[in-house]
Each structure stands twice: as C-alpha cells, then as structure tokens.
Amino acid sequence: xxxxxxYKNYINLSSSILERQINPFYHDELSPIFWTKKTKGDxxxxxxxxxxxxxxxxxxxxxxxxxxxxxxxxxIVDIQLTGSLANFNYTNLSDLDVHVIVNLEGIDDENPQIxxxxxxxxxxxxxxxxxxxxxxxxxxxxxxxxxxLHNSSGxxxxxxxxxxxxxxxxxxxxxxxxxxxxxxxxxxEIEQLHTRLIASSAxxxxxxxxxxxxxxxxxxxxxxxxxxxxxxxxxxxxNLVFKKLRNEGYIEKLIDxxxxxxxxxxxxx
Numbered sequence: 001x002x003x004x005x006x007y008k009n010y011i012n013l014s015s016s017i018l019e020r021q022i023n024p025f026y027h028d029e030l031s032p033i034f035w036t037k038k039t040k041g042d043x044x045x046x047x048x049x050x051x052x053x054x055x056x057x058x059x060x061x062x063x064x065x066x067x068x069x070x071x072x073x074x075x076i077v078d079i080q081l082t083g084s085l086a087n088f089n090y091t092n093l094s095d096l097d098v099h100v101i102v103n104l105e106g107i108d109d110e111n112p113q114i115x116x117x118x119x120x121x122x123x124x125x126x127x128x129x130x131x132x133x134x135x136x137x138x139x140x141x142x143x144x145x146x147x148x149l150h151n152s153s154g155x156x157x158x159x160x161x162x163x164x165x166x167x168x169x170x171x172x173x174x175x176x177x178x179x180x181x182x183x184x185x186x187x188x189e190i191e192q193l194h195t196r197l198i199a200s201s202a203x204x205x206x207x208x209x210x211x212x213x214x215x216x217x218x219x220x221x222x223x224x225x226x227x228x229x230x231x232x233x234x235x236x237x238x239n240l241v242f243k244k245l246r247n248e249g250y251i252e253k254l255i256d257x258x259x260x261x262x263x264x265x266x267x268x269x
Contacts, residue, residue, distance in 0.1 A: 077103055152165065226238075
C-alpha cells in the first residue's frame with residue numbers, strides 16, 4: 001500500500017498552509033489588474049479597463065452568435081460583469097463572469113424548460129470548446145433571462161460602461177478556526193486518497209474502493225458548499241472551506257483520484 005502520513009505529521013507538514021488567514025478572500029480594493037481607483041473628495045469610484053472591456057464585449061458578441069437560431073440581437077438587454085472580480089472578494093482563481101442578459105419573453109413561453117435546456121447546452125459547448133483567459137483570469141460566459149435578477153453585490157454593465165450596483169466594502173465576520181478545522185480534515189482525507197492511488201496496484205478492488213470514497217467525499221464537499229451558500233452566502237464556512245481546498249490544489253487532486261480510479265476499474269492489460 002505504501003507509506004501513509006499520520007494526521008499529526010500531516011498537520012506539521014501543512015502548518016504554513018494552516019496558518020494562512022482568510023484575508024485573501026477579501027480585499028480593501030477591487031482588483032488593480034482590471035480596475036482603476038478614482039477619488040474625488042470623499043467619493044471613490046472604480047473605472048474598468050477599457051481595453052479589457054472592449055475585448056469582453058467582442059467575446060460576448062461571438063458567444064451570442066451561437067444562439068442565432070433561437071435569439072436575435074434585439075433580444076439583448078445588457079452585457080454585464082459580475083462575480084468576485086466585480087467585488088472585493090476576488091482571488092487569483094476568480095473568473096471574469098460575463099452575463100449576456102436577454103429578453104426571452106415570447107420566444108417559447110409554452111416550453112420554458114426546453115428553451116432553458118437548449119440555451120444551457122449551447123453555453124456549455126461554448127465554454128467547453130473555448131479556453132479564453134485575460135491577464136491570467138478565465139472568461140466564463142452566461143446567458144441570463146432578464147426577468148430573473150442576478151443576486152450579486154457588485155454588477156457592472158460592460159455595454160454601458162457603468163455600475164448597475166456598486167460593490168460595498170463590508171468585510172465579513174469569519175470563524176477562521178472553524179474554516180481551518182474543516183479544511184484540515186478534508187485536505188488530510190484527500191491527501192490519503194491520493195497517496196493510496198499512487199501506491200496502489202491496478203487491481204479493480206482497490207480502484208473500486210478509491211472511486212467510492214472519492215465520490216462520496218466530492219459529494220460531501222459540494223453539498224457543504226451548496227448549503228453554506230444558500231444559508232449564509234459566499235462567506236459561509238462551507239464555501240470558504242471549498243475555496244481554500246480549491247486554491248491549495250486539493251479539489252483538483254480529488255478529481256484526479258476520482259477519474260483515475262474509475263479508469264483503473266475498467267482498464268485491462
């Protein structure tokens with residue numbers, strides 16, 4: 001089976017990670033990579049980089065053309081930037097979340113679920129086939145029905161070059177000890193699964209156990225995040241634990257264990 005780290009040794013080896021604070025999830029300024037701070041007296045405004053703005057609009061236009069059998073240009077209400085890069089809670093793994101806001105009224109009122117599935121499918125294929133990054137940040141495109149308001153504390157119109165909803169600097173109160181405690185436990189379990197994957201043979205019974213355990217842990221993490229977001233928002237313990245696991249590479253490691261153990265189950269030499 002190979003060597004397995006004890007929990008105590010794992011904690012010692014990970015001390016530099018565990019001593020880090022949650023501060024990287026919240027800043028006192030918007031990302032300087034995309035925003036310029038302007039002050040006039042006591043008033044502070046944030047101006048978006050115009051070169052990036054024009055590029056995002058071009059990308060959004062190309063994205064929207066993939067829907068030309070369903071939607072027309074007149075259906076576009078706005079093109080908006082939202083998410084953490086329009087707020088104070090960005091990280092180096094944040095995406096440029098671009099939402100093309102469209103008026104779907106009258107297009108297929110009798111079969112709204114079919115319409116939604118068609119739009120989601122086109123969006124999925126686009127993001128799967130295109131890997132666009134600007135200044136190191138991935139660009140994610142979305143189609144959003146205009147009648148459903150986007151719940152975000154920062155919302156910027158790329159089309160009109162103006163804030164729809166200004167982000168408010170409001171650092172959350174975070175139970176950092178609880179976040180680190182849950183992070184430690186899950187990171188340790190992922191490390192154990194990964195070590196077993198590397199050390200194990202290709203025997204199906206070993207792979208089946210790893211696949212089962214990694215699937216269960218992945219579902220547990222996603223449930224924890226979903227429940228945290230619905231109850232306490234983006235600074236919930238569940239979401240912060242997920243972000244810390246992702247930022248430290250553990251989510252990617254867990255996905256690797258899950259997919260590679262699945263492959264081992266069915267691979268024959």
